[in-house]
Amino acid sequence: MLDLKLIRRDPDGVRASLARRGDGSAERLDDLLRLDEEWRSATATAEAERARQKAAGEQIAAAKGKGEDASAAIAEMKAVADRVKEQTARAKAAEDELQGLLRSLPNLTDPTAAPQDTVVREWGEATKTGRDHLELAGERIDMERGARLSGSRFAYLRGDLARLELTLVSWALDKLAGHGFEAVVPPVLVREEALYGTGFLPDTEQQIYHLPADDLYLVGTSEVALASLHAGEIVEGLPLRYAGFSPCFRREAGAAGKDTRGIFRVHQFDKVEMFSFVEPSASADEHERILSIEEEILQELEVPYRVVNIAVDDLGASAAKKFDCEAWLPGQGRYRELTSCSNTTDYQARRLDIRFRPDGGKPETLHTLNGTAVAVQRTLIALLENGQQEDGSVALPEVLRPYGAPSSLPSALG
RNA sequence: GGAGAGGUGCCGGAGUGGUUGAACGGGCGCGACUGGAAAUCGCGUAACGGGGGUCAACCUCGUUCGAGGGUUCGAAUCCCUCCCUCUCCGCCA
Numbered sequence: 348m349l350d351l352k353l354i355r356r357d358p359d360g361v362r363a364s365l366a367r368r369g370d371g372s373a374e375r376l377d378d379l380l381r382l383d384e385e386w387r388s389a390t391a392t393a394e395a396e397r398a399r400q401k402a403a404g405e406q407i408a409a410a411k412g413k414g415e416d417a418s419a420a421i422a423e424m425k426a427v428a429d430r431v432k433e434q435t436a437r438a439k440a441a442e443d444e445l446q447g448l449l450r451s452l453p454n455l456t457d458p459t460a461a462p463q464d465t466v467v468r469e470w471g472e473a474t475k476t477g478r479d480h481l482e483l484a485g486e487r488i489d490m491e492r493g494a495r496l497s498g499s500r501f502a503y504l505r506g507d508l509a510r511l512e513l514t515l516v517s518w519a520l521d522k523l524a525g526h527g528f529e530a531v532v533p534p535v536l537v538r539e540e541a542l543y544g545t546g547f548l549p550d551t552e553q554q555i556y557h558l559p560a561d562d563l564y565l566v567g568t569s570e571v572a573l574a575s576l577h578a579g580e581i582v583e584g585l586p587l588r589y590a591g592f593s594p595c596f597r598r599e600a601g602a603a604g605k606d607t608r609g610i611f612r613v614h615q616f617d618k619v620e621m622f623s624f625v626e627p628s629a630s631a632d633e634h635e636r637i638l639s640i641e642e643e644i645l646q647e648l649e650v651p652y653r654v655v656n657i658a659v660d661d662l663g664a665s666a667a668k669k670f671d672c673e674a675w676l677p678g679q680g681r682y683r684e685l686t687s688c689s690n691t692t693d694y695q696a697r698r699l700d701i702r703f704r705p706d707g708g709k710p711e712t713l714h715t716l717n718g719t720a721v722a723v724q725r726t727l728i729a730l731l732e733n734g735q736q737e738d739g740s741v742a743l744p745e746v747l748r749p750y751g752a753p754s755s756l757p758s759a760l761g
Numbered sequence: 762g763g764a765g766a767g768g769u770g771c772c773g774g775a776g777u778g779g780u781u782g783a784a785c786g787g788g789c790g791c792g793a794c795u796g797g798a799a800a801u802c803g804c805g806u807a808a809c810g811g812g813g814g815u816c817a818a819c820c821u822c823g824u825u826c827g828a829g830g831g832u833u834c835g836a837a838u839c840c841c842u843c844c845c846u847c848u849c850c851g852c853c854a
Contacts, residue, residue, distance in 0.1 A: 386811095387810095387811065387812090390810075390811055390812095390823085391811060391812065391822090393811095393823085394810095394811065394812090394822055394823045394824090395822080395823095397822085397823065397824095398822055398823070400834080400835080401823090401835085403834075403835090404779070404780090404834065404835045405779080405780050405835095406780095407779075407834065407835070408779040408780060408835080409779090409780065411779070412779080412780085417834085420834075421834045421835090422834080423834080424834035424835080425834060426834095427834075428833080428834055428835085538844095581808090702808095708818095709808090710808075
C-alpha cells in the first residue's frame with residue numbers, strides 16, 4: 348500500500364512513478380485524491396458533531412450525579428445522536444471507498460528498475476548443451492506416478508534426488524545463518540489477510556490454491572508467511588533476517604502448455620527463501636546484499652548464470668525493483684529463471700502494519716525484501732544438467748560434500 | 762469433534778451503562794535525597810486519524826479496552842457475528 352500522505356504531498360511524483368508500470372494505475376490517482384478530500388471533509392464534520400455529543404454527555408452525567416432531572420437534555424441529544432450517526436456513516440463510506448482504491452494500487456517503482464529486461468552481468472561458461480534433467484534423473488524424478496497420484500505437474504523425487512534436496516537445504520540454511528538469517532519453517536496454509544498483506548491478492552488470485560471448506564490458502568512462497576511474522580508489530584533490532592524453508596504451491600493457471608516437461612514448472616515445490624526487515628534507508632543496500640548471496644550460492648554450486656534487472660512493467664504489485672538470476676540449462680540450451688529477489692520497500696510493511704522505532708522517534712513503517720536462496724526443483728535441474736558427464740553420470744559440486752552429498756550421481760541411462 | 766473459562770495499556774491486574782485513556786501494582790524514564798549506589802519520595806510513561814501551526818520536540822478534536830456490527834442521549838461495561846488463548850474429554854503425527 349502506498350503512503351497516503353506521500354500521495355497528497357507529491358501527487359505528480361507518485362503518478363510518474365506508477366506510470367512506468369503502464370498498467371493504468373497512474374490514471375486512478377485523480378479519483379483517489381478526490382476521494383481523499385471527500386473523506387477528510389466528511390470526517391471533520393462527523394468529529395465536530397461527535398465532540399458536541401461527548402461534551403453534552405458529560406453534562407448529563409454531572410446533572411444526574413447531582414440528582415437533577417436531565418430528561419430535557421436527553422431528549423435534545425437524540426437529534427444530535429442521529430446527526431452523529433449520519434455523518435459518521437458518510438465519513439466511513441468515503442473512507443472505505445478510499446481505502447479500497449488505495450489498496451488496489453501497486454507499489455511505486457524504483458528509478459533504477461529497468462525499462463526493459465536488462466542483463467546486468469554473466470558468470471560462468473554458458474555454452475554447454477546436452478541431455479535434459481529427466482533423461483539424467485530417470486526414475487529419480489517420477490513424473491508418471493506423480494501424475495497418477497495428483498495430476499499433471501506433480502512429481503515424486505526419489506532416491507538420490509530426495510536425499511540431495513535435504514543436502515541442499517541444509518547447506519543453504521547453514522550458509523544463510525552465516526549471513527545472519529534465522530532458519531524458519533513457517534505455516535504454508537494461511538488466511539486471506541496474509542495474501543493481501545503481501546500484495547499477492549488482489550494481484551495473482553489465479554495462481555493461488557484456496558481451500559474453501561476452511562477458507563485458507565496455500566502459499567505460493569514462504570515470503571507470505573515470513574512477511575506476516577511481524578504483522579502488527581513495532582519491531583526492534585533491525586535488520587531482522589529470516590530464511591524460510593517450506594513447500595510452495597502454485598496453480599499455474601494460464602501456463603497451459605508452457606514448460607510441461609519435467610519439474611521446471613510444477614504445482615508443488617520446495618524453497619529456501621530469504622526475507623529481511625530493514626530500515627528504509629537500508630533497503631537498497633539490502634537488496635544488493637540478497638542478490639550477492641544468491642550469486643554466491645549459484646557460484647558455489649558451479650551453475651553458470653546471468654543477473655537480469657527485471658523490466659518495470661513486469662514487476663509484481665509489491666515490488667519496486669526486482670533482479671532475477673537465470674541459470675544456464677544445457678538441456679534447454681538457454682537461461683531460465685532460477686532465483687529472484689525483490690525490494691518491496693514499505694508496500695507490504697504498510698499493509699501488514701509493521702513498524703520500527705527510530706532512535707527516540709515515533710514509529711515508522713519499515714522496508715521488506717525477499718529473495719530465493721534455493722528453489723529446490725529448479726536447482727536440481729541446474730545441477731543435473733550442468734554436472735552431466737558423457738556417460739550420464741552427474742558430478743556434484745564440492746561444497747555439498749561435507750553435507751553428505753556424493754561426488755557424483757550414477758547414470759540413469761541404460 | 763464435544764463441554765467449559767477468558768481476551769483490558771510495556772507487563773500483571775481492577776473495572777458490569779455516565780467526567781474511565783482507563784484504579785492499583787510492576788517495569789521503564791526524569792528529578793529529589795546520596796560521596797556514589799540501594800532503599801525511599803515526587804513527576805512522567807501509547808498508537809493512529811482529522812484540523813491548525815514559525816510545518817517542528819506544539820495546540821486542538823476524534824478513534825482505539827481481541828475484530829466487526831447493534832442497542833442507548835451515553836458502552837471497556839448490554840446484544841449479535843467472527844478471531845484467538847486456556848482447561849477437561851475424544852482423536853492423532
